[in-house]
Amino acid sequence: MYVLLDGDSAEEYLESYSAGSETPVCYYDPEGMPKLELYYDRETGCGCGLRYVRTENGVDLLGFPIEGYERKLQSTYWNFPNPYSTQIVYGEARRIDRIPEFLYRTTTGLEEKYMYDSENRLCAYHLTGRLKTEEGEREEKALFTVSFLYGGNGTLQEKIYQFDEEAFRHEDVGGNQRFVYDGLERLLYVEEMKPGVMGECHCLIYEGDSMIPTAYLYLSANFALLERIEEQDCHNRVEVPRDGADAFLHQVGLSLVSGVTHGATLFKFIY
Numbered sequence: 001m002y003v004l005l006d007g008d009s010a011e012e013y014l015e016s017y018s019a020g021s022e023t024p025v026c027y028y029d030p031e032g033m034p035k036l037e038l039y040y041d042r043e044t045g046c047g048c049g050l051r052y053v054r055t056e057n058g059v060d061l062l063g064f065p066i067e068g069y070e071r072k073l074q075s076t077y078w079n080f081p082n083p084y085s086t087q088i089v090y091g092e093a094r095r096i097d098r099i100p101e102f103l104y105r106t107t108t109g110l111e112e113k114y115m116y117d118s119e120n121r122l123c124a125y126h127l128t129g130r131l132k133t134e135e136g137e138r139e140e141k142a143l144f145t146v147s148f149l150y151g152g153n154g155t156l157q158e159k160i161y162q163f164d165e166e167a168f169r170h171e172d173v174g175g176n177q178r179f180v181y182d183g184l185e186r187l188l189y190v191e192e193m194k195p196g197v198m199g200e201c202h203c204l205i206y207e208g209d210s211m212i213p214t215a216y217l218y219l220s221a222n223f224a225l226l227e228r229i230e231e232q233d234c235h236n237r238v239e240v241p242r243d244g245a246d247a248f249l250h251q252v253g254l255s256l257v258s259g260v261t262h263g264a265t266l267f268k269f270i271y
Contacts, residue, residue, distance in 0.1 A: 001221075003063040004060060010063065013050075014050075019048050024038055024039050029180070034052045035052055036203060037050040045066065045067075049064050049066055076229050084156070086146045090172060090173045099127065102170075103167065107167065108129060108132065109129050109140060121150060124147055125146040126142050127145070128142050129167075143164045147160040176192070186206060189202060204216055204229075214229055215227065
């Protein structure tokens with residue numbers, strides 16, 4: 001699907017899709033480096049894109065086609081996800097849980113720890129436990145970790161998921177993932193983090209300052225899929241929280257057991 005480009009050939013590539021006059025949707029990584037540019041007609045969904053991929057030798061510029069909106073029998077809805085959530089999507093059925101059910105069978109001593117910085121912002125979540133083996137239980141270790149990083153204006157900028165390969169080897173969780181947000185704490189994209197491999201990337205497209213994306217782009221190594229998104233009007237809709245730890249804890253309904261470690265507040269939940 002991808003075509004390797006340079007500065008001159010990229011301009012020709014855009015012209016071949018009649019995309020030179022389109023206003024692109026641009027994405028950047030948290031360091032400010034270009035990540036993705038989308039040139040497409042908003043009505044038809046047709047056009048092309050440029051993807052910047054870091055390699056050992058620098059950055060490759062790759063062009064790819066966008067062949068219109070995917071036609072589906074059912075609409076794709078936006079469910080107002082909590083940016084401070086630590087829920088895991090796993091398995092072929094794409095189940096969503098804070099602690100996946102299978103971990104209760106394969107581990108013991110599961111323990112959740114929430115850590116906050118000096119400004120009471122959630123900065124880390126750790127799920128620890130001991131894996132069961134034929135030889136017995138192994139030493140306690142982190143099975144799943146979420147890191148929260150904030151920008152200069154205090155809003156969430158990145159959320160990074162890291163999974164223990166041994167604990168999740170039999171389940172499809174998509175590997176380690178990076179969630180990137182803008183200044184309004186809108187989710188911009190999610191990408192797999194695989195060294196030396198161009199992983200999957202899920203991008204959300206917004207119009208103006210709307211908190212609801214209008215379209216969703218899925219990029220793999222082999223194809224690009226663009227879908228329209230509609231607002232879901234249902235009784236359990238929630239607002240996107242922007243108040244750090246308080247909003248997160250309110251949404252997931254946890255009660256606190258406090259302690260202090262290394263200048264940060266630590267909350268534990270033991271199962």
